[in-house]
Amino acid sequence: MNSLGSKLFSLLVVVLLAALIYVTVFSGNGQAPDIQVKTASNQTLNLSKPMKPVLVNFWATTCPGCVAEMPHLADMKKKFGDKFELVAVSMDYDPEDQVKKFMANHSYPFTYIMDKTGSMAKAFGGVMLTPTSFLIAPNGNIVYQKVGEIDYAIVNKKLAEMTPDL
The missing domain is CATH 1.20.5 (Single alpha-helices involved in coiled-coils or other helix-helix interfaces)
Known part of the structure; x- marks a missing residue:
């Protein structure tokens, strides 16, 4: 038995x-969390149903990889224009004055958000390491996520597939 x-x-x-x-x-x-953000063009964007691709990139001013990838992210935003949204979220441990100074010195063409309470990082599964990125499809599904610098070839390919008229 x-x-x-x-x-x-x-x-x-x-x-x-x-x-x-x-x-x-x-x-x-x-699925992306049900979070609303204000974009650089002052529009409200719901990450759980954004209606266009969105790359959410968690970063910190003290992270060399994060700072190094910012110009590449800006190029990606320029390439896909209004058909794509990019949201750079600073971590709650990054000093607010340091983040503001960085943003003032780097006018990249995407949305900056300061996650002062860590609520966005928590909503995305407890993000602690930077950079960490999530590519969200127009239907709200997370189609790519990566801890570390993003793989631009993969992300560009996925964006091209989601924005075929470009």
Whole structure:
């Protein structure tokens, strides 16, 4: 009888592991949180249903990789124009005066948001490392996420697919 119990337990463990692997591999990256932001053009954008692609990039002034990728992100925004939104979110641990100084010295063509309370980082699954980026499709699905500098070839390809008239 003990043998039957251990076999059933083993089967249960295998089924649970298979379910976990299936959800991890095949379920995509999930849905963007229901957060509204004001864009640089003073429009309200709901990240859970943005109606156009949005790249949310968590960054910090003390992060060399973050600062290095900003000009590349600006080029991407210029390339896709109004068909694409880019939101750069500073981390709550980044001193506010330092973020404001950076923003004043770098007038990139995208939206800056200061996440003073960490609520946006928390809504995106507890972002702690920078840079961390999420590409959100027009329907609100997260189609790409990366901790570290983004892979521009992949993101540009996904943006081209989501904005075919460009």
